[in-house]
Amino acid sequence: MNIFLGWGARARGLFADNKGPWGSSGGGDEPPRPDGAGPWGDPPPRKRSSASGGSSPALDEFLRRSRARFGGGGGAGFPGRPDRSIVIWAIIGLVVLWLAFTSVHSIAPGQRGVVMQFGRYHSTLGPGVGFTLPSPIDRVKKIDVENIRSVDLGLADNDDLMLTGDQNLLDIAYSVRWNIRTPELYLFELAEPDTTIKEVAESSMRAVISQVSLNDAMGDKRADIELRVAENMQRVLDGYHSGIQIQGIAIKQADPPDAVNDAFKEVTAAQQDAKSYINQANAYALQITAKAQGEATAFDKVYEQYKLAPDVTRRRMYYETMEQVLSKVDKTIVEAPGVTPYLPLPQVQQSQRRGPGQ
Amino acid sequence: MIDLVRSRPILTAILGLFLLVVLLGSFPIVPETKQAVVVRFGKPVRIYNQYKPGRPIGAQGAGINWRLPFAEDIVWIDKRVLDVDMQRQQVLSTDQRRLQVDAFARYRIVDPQLMFIRARTEQQLNEQLRPILGSEVRNELGRVSFASLLTPERQGIMQDVRTSLNRIARQYGVEILDVRIKKTDLPDGAPLQSAYESMRTARLQEARSIRAQGMKQAQIIQAEADAQASRTYAASFGRDAQFYDFYRAMQSYRTTFIGEPGAKAPAPTTIVLSPQNDYLKEFTGRSR
Numbered sequence: 001m002n003i004f005l006g007w008g009a010r011a012r013g014l015f016a017d018n019k020g021p022w023g024s025s026g027g028g029d030e031p032p033r034p035d036g037a038g039p040w041g042d043p044p045p046r047k048r049s050s051a052s053g054g055s056s057p058a059l060d061e062f063l064r065r066s067r068a069r070f071g072g073g074g075g076a077g078f079p080g081r082p083d084r085s086i087v088i089w090a091i092i093g094l095v096v097l098w099l100a101f102t103s104v105h106s107i108a109p110g111q112r113g114v115v116m117q118f119g120r121y122h123s124t125l126g127p128g129v130g131f132t133l134p135s136p137i138d139r140v141k142k143i144d145v146e147n148i149r150s151v152d153l154g155l156a157d158n159d160d161l162m163l164t165g166d167q168n169l170l171d172i173a174y175s176v177r178w179n180i181r182t183p184e185l186y187l188f189e190l191a192e193p194d195t196t197i198k199e200v201a202e203s204s205m206r207a208v209i210s211q212v213s214l215n216d217a218m219g220d221k222r223a224d225i226e227l228r229v230a231e232n233m234q235r236v237l238d239g240y241h242s243g244i245q246i247q248g249i250a251i252k253q254a255d256p257p258d259a260v261n262d263a264f265k266e267v268t269a270a271q272q273d274a275k276s277y278i279n280q281a282n283a284y285a286l287q288i289t290a291k292a293q294g295e296a297t298a299f300d301k302v303y304e305q306y307k308l309a310p311d312v313t314r315r316r317m318y319y320e321t322m323e324q325v326l327s328k329v330d331k332t333i334v335e336a337p338g339v340t341p342y343l344p345l346p347q348v349q350q351s352q353r354r355g356p357g358q
Numbered sequence: 359m360i361d362l363v364r365s366r367p368i369l370t371a372i373l374g375l376f377l378l379v380v381l382l383g384s385f386p387i388v389p390e391t392k393q394a395v396v397v398r399f400g401k402p403v404r405i406y407n408q409y410k411p412g413r414p415i416g417a418q419g420a421g422i423n424w425r426l427p428f429a430e431d432i433v434w435i436d437k438r439v440l441d442v443d444m445q446r447q448q449v450l451s452t453d454q455r456r457l458q459v460d461a462f463a464r465y466r467i468v469d470p471q472l473m474f475i476r477a478r479t480e481q482q483l484n485e486q487l488r489p490i491l492g493s494e495v496r497n498e499l500g501r502v503s504f505a506s507l508l509t510p511e512r513q514g515i516m517q518d519v520r521t522s523l524n525r526i527a528r529q530y531g532v533e534i535l536d537v538r539i540k541k542t543d544l545p546d547g548a549p550l551q552s553a554y555e556s557m558r559t560a561r562l563q564e565a566r567s568i569r570a571q572g573m574k575q576a577q578i579i580q581a582e583a584d585a586q587a588s589r590t591y592a593a594s595f596g597r598d599a600q601f602y603d604f605y606r607a608m609q610s611y612r613t614t615f616i617g618e619p620g621a622k623a624p625a626p627t628t629i630v631l632s633p634q635n636d637y638l639k640e641f642t643g644r645s646r
Contacts, residue, residue: 167504187390270564285583289587292588303597332629
C-alpha cells in the first residue's frame with residue numbers, strides 16, 4: 001500500500017517538475033493575460049492547485065508572475081487579483097507545512113524511526129527529534145521497540161494437547177513476551193512476524209515438553225522449561241534475522257487433560273490418605289511408648305520400695321488389693337467343701353442384689 | 359510548439375499525461391522487502407535488489423531503478439522470509455503408531471529469476487512447496503519410532519527433512535531456512551482414548567502404590583513403637599520376674615473386678631470364697 005502512496009506522491013512531484021517548462025511557456029503568455037480574456041488565464045493555476053505538492057521552481061515562477069501582476073496593476077482595482085494571491089499564499093503555506101511535517105520527526109523514547117529513502121532502507125532514528133528529507137523522498141516508519149508485547153498461546157478453551165516425554169498428554173497455556181530489538185530487521189526480514197512468533201513458540205514449547213515427563217511439566221521443572229523454550233525460540237528467530245528479542249515465556253497453566261483429571265485427583269487423595277495413615281501410626285507410637293515408660297517407671301518405683309522390705313510390702317499390697325476388690329463385689333463364703341458346685345448361683349446373686357436395696 | 363499547445367490544449371494535456379506515465383514507469387521504486395525481476399518480452403533480463411546472504415539491509419539494490427518502458431515488465435518477488443504451512447499429515451511411525459503432525463517451513467527466495475521461471479508467482483510456489491513438504495515430513499518421520507519423535511533426536515530428523523526438502527526447493531530458487539514440527543498430536547478416536555486410558559490407569563496405579571506405601575510406613579512405625587515399649591517393659595520388669603508376676607496380678611485383679619479408674623464399672627461379680635482361702639486364713643481365728 002505504501003508503495004502506491006509513494007508512487008502517487010512521486011507522480012505528483014514529477015508532474016510538477018515536468019510541467020516546469022510548461023509553466024515558463026505559460027509565462028510567455030504573460031502579455032495577453034492583462035486583457036483577462038486569454039483562454040489560458042485560468043487553467044494553469046487550476047492545474048497547480050491540483051498538484052498541491054508541486055515543486056518550488058514552478059511555484060516561484062508562479063509567485064513572481066503574480067507579484068509582477070500585482071505591482072503592474074498598482075492597485076488599479078482588478079477585482080479578481082487579491083483573491084488569487086491569497087490562494088497562492090495558502091498553497092505556499094501548505095507546502096511549507098508539508099515540508100515541516102514530513103522532514104521533522106519526533107521519536108518517542110520507546111520508539112525508533114526507520115528511514116526509507118525511495119523505499120530503500122537509509123538509517124534508523126533514535127529517540128528525540130530527527131530530520132530527514134521531505135516526504136516523497138524519505139519516509140519514516142515509527143516502530144515501538146521498548147514496548148513488550150505478549151502473545152497468549154494454548155488457551156484453555158481450545159482442546160490443544162501436547163505430548164510429553166513419557167507419552168502423556170498435557171493441557172498447557174502459556175504466553176510469550178517479546179519486543180523488537182532491531183526495527184529494520186523486524187520490518188524487512190520477516191513476511192509475517194506475528195505468525196512466525198506464534199509458530200516458533202508452539203514448536204519450541206512442544207519440542208521441550210516432549211523431552212520432559214508429565215510430572216516435571218506440571219511440577220517444579222516449569223521454570224526450567226520456560227527458560228529452555230525462550231532460549232530455543234531466540235535461537236530460531238535469530239536464525240531468521242528477525243530482529244525480535246524474546247523476553248520470556250510464562251506458563252500459566254499446565255494440567256492433565258480434563259478427561260483424566262479425576263484420576264489425577266485420585267492421586268492427590270491417595271497422597272493425603274498415606275499421610276493420614278502415617279500420622280495415625282505416629283500418634284499410636286507416641287501413645288504406646290509413653291504408656292510403656294509410665295508403667296515401667298511406676299513398677300521401678302514400687303520395686304525399689306519392695307526391695308527394702310519384701311515380705312511386708314508383698315503382704316501389704318496383697319491385702320490392699322483384696323480389700324479393694326472384695327469390698328466392691330458380692331461375696332459368698334461357703335464353709336463345707338463340695339457345696340459350691342450345687343449352689344444355684346444366679347439365685348444367690350439375685351437375692352444378694354435385692355438384699356442391699358431392702 | 360507553443361502554437362500547438364495553444365491550439366490543441368486537450369491533446370497536449372493528454373500527451374503530457376501519457377509522457378508522465380511513461381516516465382514514471384521507467385524509474386520504478388524497488389522497496390526493501392521486494393526483489394524485482396525485469397522481464398523483457400517475457401524473458402527475465404535482470405534483477406534488482408536480489409537477496410544475497412550477508413548483505414546488510416540498506417545496501418545497494420532497493421530504491422530507484424530503471425526499466426525500458428513498454429518493452430520491460432517488472433515482476434515483484436518477496437525478499438523476506440516466507441512460510442509454508444503443511445497440511446495436517448498422518449504419520450505412521452515404524453512401530454505402527456499414528457501421529458497427526460503439523461509442520462511448517464520457513465524459506466526465502468534466493469534466486470527470483472529461477473523462481474519466476476519455474477513457479478511464476480509466490481502463491482503458486484507456495485502451493486507447489488506445500489505437498490513436497492508434506493511428503494518429505496511423512497517420509498522422514500515414517501522412518502523412526504514413535505518414541506524417538508519425542509526425544510532430542512527429533513531435531514536431527516527435522517534436519518534431514520530440511521536437507522531433502524532443500525534439494526527440491528533449489529529447483530525453484532528457494533532456500534529452506536528450517537523445517538519445524540508445530541504439533542504432534544494423537545489422532546482423535548481410539549489412539550487418543552487409549553492414551554487417556556493409559557494415563558488414567560497409570561494414575562490409579564500410582565494412587566494405589568502411594569496408599570500402600572503409606573500403610574507400609576504406618577505399620578513399620580507401629581511395630582517399632584511396640585518393640586520400643588516391649589524393650590522398656592523388659593528392661594524394667596526383668597529385674598525381678600517373681601515380683602512382677604505378683605505386682606501385675608494385683609493390678610489385674612483390680613482392673614478386672616473394680617474397673618479402671620474413670621472407665622465404666624465391670625459387671626457385678628459374685629465371688630464364692632472358701633474359708634481355706636489365703637485371704638480368709640485369719641477368719642477361723644486359729645493360727646496355722
